[in-house]
Amino acid sequence: MLAEELVVLAADSSLWHAVRPLLDVALRLEQNDAGYSWHGWDKLQIEAFLAGLPSHCSLIAGIWETLPVESGTPEQECLVLGVVCEVVKGQICSIRTFEELTAAGLKPVRQLEPSIDDALEIMRVVRLQVAPAAWALFTERETWNEWLFASRGDGGVIDKGELLASLARQGRCVLMGSQAGHHY
Numbered sequence: 270m271l272a273e274e275l276v277v278l279a280a281d282s283s284l285w286h287a288v289r290p291l292l293d294v295a296l297r298l299e300q301n302d303a304g305y306s307w308h309g310w311d312k313l314q315i316e317a318f319l320a321g322l323p324s325h326c327s328l329i330a331g332i333w334e335t336l337p338v339e340s341g342t343p344e345q346e347c348l349v350l351g352v353v354c355e356v357v358k359g360q361i362c363s364i365r366t367f368e369e370l371t372a373a374g375l376k377p378v379r380q381l382e383p384s385i386d387d388a389l390e391i392m393r394v395v396r397l398q399v400a401p402a403a404w405a406l407f408t409e410r411e412t413w414n415e416w417l418f419a420s421r422g423d424g425g426v427i428d429k430g431e432l433l434a435s436l437a438r439q440g441r442c443v444l445m446g447s448q449a450g451h452h453y
Contacts, residue, residue, distance in 0.1 A: 270299045270315055272362040279369035284378060287332075287350040288366060295361075309420030309427040318430065320359040322448065326403035327395050328354040329446075331367070333383045334410040348378050349410055351391075355399050365399070367391065373398045383407060388445060401447055406433070408442030416442075 277292075279285065298305065298312045305311065322328075332350035351367030367378050375394045381387050388407050395402055416433055420426070437444045 270312065270319060270361065271295060272357070272360040275361065276363040278363060278365035282366045282368035284348070284351050284366035284368055288352050288364065291352075292364065306420070306424070306426050308418045309425070309429060311426045314426060314429065316359070319356060319361070322356050322359065322403045323401070324358050325400050326356050326447070327400045328356060328361075329391060329395055329402050329405035330413075331381070331383070331388065331391060331405075331407045332410055332413045333408075346383055346409075348381050350413070351378055351381070353395050353399055356403070363399070370394050370398060383409070385443075388443065392445065403446050403448040405445040406442060407445070408436075412436055412441040 280289075294307055294310075295315075298307060298310060298315065301312070303311065303313055330350060330352050331348065333346045334349045336345045336347055338344045348367070353365050353367070353370070354361045355363040355365075367375060367381065370391075371377055373394050375381075375391065376387075381391070388405065392402050392405055395405075416429065416436060419429075419432055433442070433444065436442050
């Protein structure tokens with residue numbers, strides 16, 4: 270699942286605090302046996318997903334949260350997770366936040382919005398700096414948490430791919446990339 274020599278870029282960025290717990294979970298899944306699961310995820314499901322990807326590609330997640338309106342201020346959407354995983358031959362070999370991509374021309378993360386224009390721009394910069402996106406997920410925090418933490422009633426493994434597709438069909442997230450059969 271994770272390459273033996275995993276490169277972490279922009280670990281001091283403001284978005285890293287949201288990425289680090291996910292990396293910790295990935296390490297736990299990788300280090301435990303096939304019977305171990307975490308909120309519906311297991312090692313076999315993730316390895317099968319990664320094995321089905323192109324030999325060199327990227328996975329992108331952009332998650333926004335709507336900040337409550339304060340008196341006299343408009344509602345704001347704030348990027349809370351912006352991460353790119355580079356995958357080579359079924360293993361994640363690098364992880365970087367969107368902040369790492371600003372040097373390559375991506376606008377500052379505070380200015381990124383959950384819009385199709387910004388999603389396409391993120392994917393363009395990732396393609397040029399990392400690798401073409403096999404999958405890119407753009408959504409809001411509530412949907413992300415629902416997908417990330419969903420499990421069977423007994424805490425067991427579920428088909429996370431089908432759940433994500435269902436959320437996309439409901440219009441709760443956008444899936445893009447070379448592996449998406451169509452864009453939701």
